Amino acid sequence: MSDQKGFTTTILHSDRLLKPEFGALHQPVHTAVTWGYDDVQGLVNVFQNKAKGYAYSRQGNPTVTALEHKVTQMEQGMATVAFSTGMAAISATVFALVKAGDHIIASSFLFGNTRSIMQTFMDLGIDITFVDATAVENIKNALQENTRMVFIETIANPATQVADLGSIGDFCEEKGLVYVVDNTMTSPYIFRPVTVKASLVINSLTKYIGGHGDALGGSVTDTGLFNWVNYPNITAVLRQQIRPEMLGITQIRKRGLRDGGGTLSPEAAHTIAVGAETIALRLDRACANAAALAGFLDTHPLVSKVYYPGLESHPQHGLASSIFHRFGGLMSFALHDGVDCFEFLNHLKLVIKSSNLGDTRTLAIPVAHTIFFELGAERRAEMGIPDSMIRLSVGIEDTADLLEDFRQALEASKA
Numbered sequence: 001m002s003d004q005k006g007f008t009t010t011i012l013h014s015d016r017l018l019k020p021e022f023g024a025l026h027q028p029v030h031t032a033v034t035w036g037y038d039d040v041q042g043l044v045n046v047f048q049n050k051a052k053g054y055a056y057s058r059q060g061n062p063t064v065t066a067l068e069h070k071v072t073q074m075e076q077g078m079a080t081v082a083f084s085t086g087m088a089a090i091s092a093t094v095f096a097l098v099k100a101g102d103h104i105i106a107s108s109f110l111f112g113n114t115r116s117i118m119q120t121f122m123d124l125g126i127d128i129t130f131v132d133a134t135a136v137e138n139i140k141n142a143l144q145e146n147t148r149m150v151f152i153e154t155i156a157n158p159a160t161q162v163a164d165l166g167s168i169g170d171f172c173e174e175k176g177l178v179y180v181v182d183n184t185m186t187s188p189y190i191f192r193p194v195t196v197k198a199s200l201v202i203n204s205l206t207k208y209i210g211g212h213g214d215a216l217g218g219s220v221t222d223t224g225l226f227n228w229v230n231y232p233n234i235t236a237v238l239r240q241q242i243r244p245e246m247l248g249i250t251q252i253r254k255r256g257l258r259d260g261g262g263t264l265s266p267e268a269a270h271t272i273a274v275g276a277e278t279i280a281l282r283l284d285r286a287c288a289n290a291a292a293l294a295g296f297l298d299t300h301p302l303v304s305k306v307y308y309p310g311l312e313s314h315p316q317h318g319l320a321s322s323i324f325h326r327f328g329g330l331m332s333f334a335l336h337d338g339v340d341c342f343e344f345l346n347h348l349k350l351v352i353k354s355s356n357l358g359d360t361r362t363l364a365i366p367v368a369h370t371i372f373f374e375l376g377a378e379r380r381a382e383m384g385i386p387d388s389m390i391r392l393s394v395g396i397e398d399t400a401d402l403l404e405d406f407r408q409a410l411e412a413s414k415a
């Protein structure tokens with residue numbers, strides 16, 4: 001059904017078509033930690049990957065499986081493994097597939113905690129080069145003999161740089177590199193990394209897919225495009241048991257999820273699966289609100305700069321227009337010298353001062369004092385993060401109410 005029907009139709013009906021008991025429309029919340037077998041051979045077959053089934057909930061649970069299936073359909077991928085958080089998905093993917101002595105090329109504009117765990121990987125002996133991923137030349141120049149993986153985000157947070165996704169995909173295909181795309185900021189509704197030849201797609205389900213700021217989760221989807229047969233870090237025992245196309249995602253499930261233990265709870269999986277049903281409706285509204293706000297702020301005399309890929313002045317506006325059908329709900333802006341950014345934020349009445357993103361409510365945070373505080377002033381200056389930068393995760397409020405809140409808060413902040 002997923003091949004013919006539209007995006008929302010497909011995810012709305014995906015649980016039902018897995019035929020849960022009693023004709024339930026949602027996959028029930030299965031809280032069992034373990035499963036019993038009348039014939040021990042059944043249990044043995046599950047352990048030896050000879051039969052599908054469940055043994056212990058750390059590495060597989062029917063409620064979580066239903067969500068994984070939904071994410072696979074959204075990404076038009078081959079298979080998905082869900083995790084307790086987006087960070088668990090990222091760390092498990094790298095730990096499962098990369099060894100000390102291997103090299104990764106990563107974007108220099110990564111999500112803060114991803115940048116931080118990349119440092120931990122470096123401390124463990126993985127070599128990582130950070131490059132400006134808005135131009136494929138920088139990736140090409142960083143290639144080494146031991147390069148295994150390229151790790152990119154679609155739209156960077158907070159300054160909204162857009163990676164040269166298609167050209168990087170072509171390069172990874174040519175060189176046989178695992179191409180990992182963190183699609184959190186765009187979500188599969190706005191962009192499917194499989195269309196630019198991504199091997200693995202990461203989503204923080206906490207953000208747009210769950211969408212209501214009420215459950216943490218993460219996922220990694222194998223698009224089916226990477227040929228794992230010659231990938232050197234696949235364990236010998238898996239090679240004997242598993243179909244070649246499933247080697248990568250199975251190693252992520254075993255080494256990353258089962259051994260790493262960052263398991264998504266069935267309750268959170270259910271919450272995220274229900275939230276996901278409305279992602280297209282929510283994002284259409286959030287993106288329209290973001291575009292309206294970007295236009296308003298861009299011409300406001302107290303605002304020095306707006307960072308939003310939907311603006312024609314954005315450096316990658318052309319690239320973004322060619323690969324995304326919306327420009328996302330995330331934007332940032334900076335205030336002119338002399339306008340106090342804390343004072344402005346405190347004048348906002350509707351918009352909430354909060355660090356999350358992808359919620360239905362509009363959230364604002366001062367970047368230099370919070371999410372990029374640990375980097376220090378010098379690194380922030382290098383990255384082009386002004387002290388007055390404010391990041392917005394634009395929600396689904398009525399547009400006029402949002403615009404009015406920004407108008408009155410700016411008016412009240414005039415020196």
Ligand SMILES: *Cc1c(COP(=O)(O)O)cnc(C)c1O
Pocket residue numbers: 085086087088111114153157182184185204205206207216217218
């Ligand atoms: C939030 C986020 C993550 C981490 O997700 P959590 O679910 O909070 O662990 C990873 N990548 C990006 C781009 C994010 O925005």
